[in-house]
Amino acid sequence: MYARSTTFQGRPVNIDAGIAFVNAEAGPMLDEIEGCRGLSMLVDRETGLCVATSSWDDEEAMRASDERLRPLRDRGRDILGGSMQVDEWEIAVMHRTHHGECCRVSWVQGDLDTMMETFRVAILPQLEQTPGFCSASLLVDRSTGLGCATTAWETRAAMEASRSSADDMRRRAASDAGGEIVDVHEFDLAYAHLHVPEMA
Template sequence: MYARSTTFQGMPANIDAGITFINNEAGPTLDKIEGCRGLSMLVDRETGQCIATSSWENEAAMSASDGQLRPIRDRGRDILGGSMQVDEWEIAIMHRSQHGECCRVSWLQGDLDAMTETMRVGILPELEQTPGFCSASLLVNRLSGLGCATTAWETRAAMEASRRSADDMRSRTASEAGGKIVDVHEFDLVYAHLHVPEMA
């Protein structure tokens, strides 16, 4: 399974228009493309940063969709009023009990196989015992050595309460991978139509 994420550095005032675009145009378009397994959208209403991520059955389907989706991405950028960055990933881990209402995204650089094993064996069992935890995923880009770990939470309060333990788990993962933490950001989950199977 693969994923393509489009990160928009938009304007906070345009967030609602962007959500409407995802619901009415981008989501329905992706539903009709062969090999697509869904779409999610994360937004930060304070900064205007948004991440739309589509999932794909295989790398070939993801690559074949690029030309068809480029105008959709460009329209999203115009609506949100900012810049965008497109990244492609392999889905290494997907573990979900429910979608939740908000997410914490952590980007880490390092040994991706070690990162995946640490998250699967050491981190997921701890997360499952954390109040309000809904799901976790790990996307990896083997060319850049970058991993993108996302945890979803039932409520904003649950996510905030988990920050200290999340900091510890993230530091351990980076250490085990012989790498570093690149960035951490918290978002609202405003669109979650993903059909990726359990991959834990």
């Protein structure tokens, strides 16, 4: 399965308008496109950073949707009032017990096969023992060697309490993969309608 993420560096005052747009227009439109498995939206109300991610049955369905969805992305950028970056990914791991209210996203560069193995064998079991954990996914871009790991948490307090152990797990993943941590960011989960099957 595949995913397309659109990262908006918007204005904090426009976040609610962006969420309303996703609820009223973007989400329902994606639900009607063949091969789409839904949409999620992460927001940081303090910085205005937002990430909207759609999931797809296969690469062909994702690519076929691009032309149709481009005006929708442009409208989202105009509403949020900032810049936009689009990335395409292969979904390597998806494990969910239930949806949470906030997420931590880590971007790690390195050997992706090793990163996927570390994520499945070492990190997922540890996450499952962490209070407040809801779900974890790993997206990979084989053309750039970039991995994007997202963990969801029941509450902001649970996510904050997990920071120290998350730092250790992230460093291990980067070390095992012979790479580096590119960025880490925490978000509120504003829209959660992804229907990706278990892929652990």
